[in-house]
Amino acid sequence: MDEIPVAEAARRLGLTEWAVRKMITAGRLLNRARSGPALVAAADVDRIRSDRRTEALRRHRDLTAFARAVDGLLHPLMTSTPLGATGSGFYLLPTGRDALKVLPPDAFAVFGRDVLEAAAVRDQLRRDGACPTCFAHMASRVHQTHPPENGQAYRALLGEPCPVDVRRFAEQTAERRRTADRQRQADTARRAEAERDHARAEFSAAHAAAETAAQRVRSAARHLATLDPQIAREATAQARRRGAFKAASRFPDWCTCDADRQCPRHAAADRRAARR
Numbered sequence: 353m354d355e356i357p358v359a360e361a362a363r364r365l366g367l368t369e370w371a372v373r374k375m376i377t378a379g380r381l382l383n384r385a386r387s388g389p390a391l392v393a394a395a396d397v398d399r400i401r402s403d404r405r406t407e408a409l410r411r412h413r414d415l416t417a418f419a420r421a422v423d424g425l426l427h428p429l430m431t432s433t434p435l436g437a438t439g440s441g442f443y444l445l446p447t448g449r450d451a452l453k454v455l456p457p458d459a460f461a462v463f464g465r466d467v468l469e470a471a472a473v474r475d476q477l478r479r480d481g482a483c484p485t486c487f488a489h490m491a492s493r494v495h496q497t498h499p500p501e502n503g504q505a506y507r508a509l510l511g512e513p514c515p516v517d518v519r520r521f522a523e524q525t526a527e528r529r530r531t532a533d534r535q536r537q538a539d540t541a542r543r544a545e546a547e548r549d550h551a552r553a554e555f556s557a558a559h560a561a562a563e564t565a566a567q568r569v570r571s572a573a574r575h576l577a578t579l580d581p582q583i584a585r586e587a588t589a590q591a592r593r594r595g596a597f598k599a600a601s602r603f604p605d606w607c608t609c610d611a612d613r614q615c616p617r618h619a620a621a622d623r624r625a626a627r628r
């Protein structure tokens with residue numbers, strides 16, 4: 353299993369190292385290092401990241417509005433940020449990278465640090481001819497944070513995606529659809545297999561019950577035959593008829609006696625059949 357140091361876990365979660373250490377102390381994250389600096393399982397970190405995102409998304413049903421609010425914190429309009437004109441001078445609200453510090457934790461939980469960092473420097477990226485969405489995508493792959501998605505909220509933060517992003521989004525959608533199709537097919541196959549297994553079990557249970565019943569009939573008949581000579585004679589005659597039917601083709605001159613008597617010719621044929 354992949355193990356990562358606390359600093360990287362913090363990066364993936366968009367939290368401070370201190371916050372991650374607190375999680376370890378609280379038992380929410382397991383320290384997997386036998387000795388030395390703490391190590392946590394990458395899988396555990398990803399699970400927590402996904403849980404935190406789901407929780408945060410529940411608090412921000414209107415994701416675009418939340419993204420616009422975050423964008424407002426990253427890029428405060430100069431005209432509307434006056435700078436608290438206090439007697440001793442004025443201060444500017446933090447902008448760009450510095451503004452990351454004033455973002456609410458939910459912003460990191462939802463968008464991930466890499467999208468937010470790209471959003472913070474997006475104007476500079478554009479000036480340098482780089483696409484903020486591509487930049488965020490690549491950084492998120494390197495750091496294993498949430499990648500930019502196709503949607504209004506992400507446009508509010510990163511601007512319009514470039515053709516490369518559009519193509520990537522389309523591929524992701526197609527891939528998700530393929531995965532869903534495969535999942536559906538697997539489910540159908542599993543259900544059919546379960547149904548077959550059930551039918552098979554049902555049949556062998558019924559078959560076993562029928563066998564038992566047939567055995568009981570035979571042994572009851574035997575028992576009855578020992579107590580009633582008339583039944584015994586009938587059973588013998590029946591058995592003989594079954595045999596006679598099979599043997600008839602081999603003995604064209606087979607007689608038709610079928611009562612509880614045997615003609616001599618029949619008895620001789622029986623003896624011949626028994627010798628075979």
Ligand SMILES: [Zn+2]
Nearest residue numbers: 483486514517
């Ligand atoms: Zn791009």
Ligand SMILES: [Zn+2]
Nearest residue numbers: 607609615618
């Ligand atoms: Zn006969």
